[in-house]
Amino acid sequence: MSDADSRKHGPSERKRPVLFSHGDTGYLRLRKLTNGPGEQKRFLGLPRTGDKDGPLVEVAMVGASADWTSHARLEDAAALGVLLSHPAIPRTHGLFQHQGARYLVTEYVSGISLNMAGHYGCVRGRQLSEAFTLYVASVVADVLSYVHTLTDAAGRPLGVIHRAVDPYNIIVKHDGTVMLANFMSACSLLPGRAPVIPFIVQGEIDFAAPERLWPTPEGGVDARSDLFSLGMVMLEMITGLQLYGSDEVEQAAAKLPPGHPGYDGEVPWVSEVRSWTTVEQMARRAAAFRSEHIDHLMRKVSGPVRLIIHKLLRRGPSERYATAAALKGDLDACLGVLDRPYGAREAMEELLKARSEAMEVKEPIELIPSDEAERRAGELHQPTSH
Known part of the structure; x- marks a missing residue:
């Protein structure tokens, strides 16, 4: 991200609502993602400690009033996630509880x-x-x-x-x-x-x-x-x-x-x-x-x-x-x-060529299904220091 982009996005990020806080870190809500199973909701989040931003995360949240199966599913995912250690699996950062709600924080993959x-x-x-x-x-x-x-x-x-x-x-x-x-x-x-x-x-x-x-x-x-x-x-x-x-x-x-x-x-x-x-x-x-x-x-x-x-x-x-x-x-x-x-390297070169050729056929806005919008959601919200 350029300095101009940092200045553009930096101040607006300060006004973002906080999903929850843990210790000195607040998790800012950048955008809503597709809901998970049961009563689970998912968000793109930005952890902020003081004036320093961390890497983007995905936050799965189950509210305090959600049914027990939704809470249990999130706990199960957290218990398994902390055991998984493979470079091609998103990292699990932790399961946190705040005012009865549970928040599972994992690595965001763009x-x-x-x-x-x-x-x-x-x-x-x-x-x-x-x-x-x-x-x-x-x-x-x-x-x-x-x-x-x-x-x-x-x-x-x-x-x-x-x-x-x-x-x-x-x-x-x-x-x-x-x-x-x-x-x-x-x-x-x-x-x-x-x-x-x-x-x-x-x-x-x-x-x-x-x-x-x-x-x-x-x-x-x-x-x-x-x-x-x-x-x-x-x-x-x-x-x-x-x-x-x-x-x-x-x-x-x-x-x-x-x-x-x-x-x-x-x-x-x-x-x-x-x-x-x-x-x-x-x-x-x-x-x-x-x-x-x-x-x-x-x-x-x-x-x-x-x-x-x-x-x-x-x-x-x-x-x-x-x-x-x-x-x-x-x-x-x-x-x-x-x-x-x-x-x-060859895979990304081929993908970018396919995307370019597809965009020549249709308007770009027609090429953005919901999953692609989610995967690319973090591109405009890279961590910056204020």
Whole structure:
């Protein structure tokens, strides 16, 4: 930020309301972000101690009058967050309580979400390269390998599952590095966790594995469910198409007998995140898709990448990659045979080119979905010293 920008934003920041204070630090509210699960609200915040500003943070708040499940979810996220230490996971700074309300403060990640990257591709009529998707997926697979194998101090597995691997929560920072954000929907075996609420699917259902949408004979959700979701993300990034949203899968789902999956007796499952259809209808699509539907969407995808995505999108968890580490090995092997190295610098160069070409097609204001506005919200509010 230039000196002129600092002078422009500095005085106005002093008038910002304070979300809460802890010790000598006040957390200024810069803007509201999309609400979290339950009664959780999210804000972009600026910590200020005296006349010094700290790095931007994301503040998840649950009010004093909120229901106990919302408070419990925030406490669970905080307990897990302090255990996570990976360069591609936003840092958790702490859980604070003020006048009955709880505030979870985490690192704010500014950049370009994969959802927005895919939007650039659709607008300009050409998706980002396979190399871009392989690079991003390799980083996410590394994060998932880390969280899936996390143990407590005694070496006992914590059974962490992210449950929200989707294009909104995968962010490419402005230096090209990749982050997997939003562990609010994660589950684990940490002691004292809030009980799972029956019939409520947490996280985005558009990218959910079949076993997350309805019970299967093979058992419940496990680490391989996250890998299915990553396969869905890869498919959409490379093709610009969504498996559950394809016409062929919709037609196949319509032929299933009434009440097949997604409906348990008299109680329909519901999603805690708004979607374009119901859990029941999404579950029917997850039960109806076949390998030929995936082949049709990937007809222009290279053979090795097609094999990886096919293995990720097996309906039965036992047929998928057994671990995220095994997946990362195959992704890195595909990256290794490229004509030139592909990493953070190449990813950001490709993203910026895609954004520039997309803006030549449409007015810039048409290129800013809500998630991109949130990711870029901090660009005009970089910390300054007064």
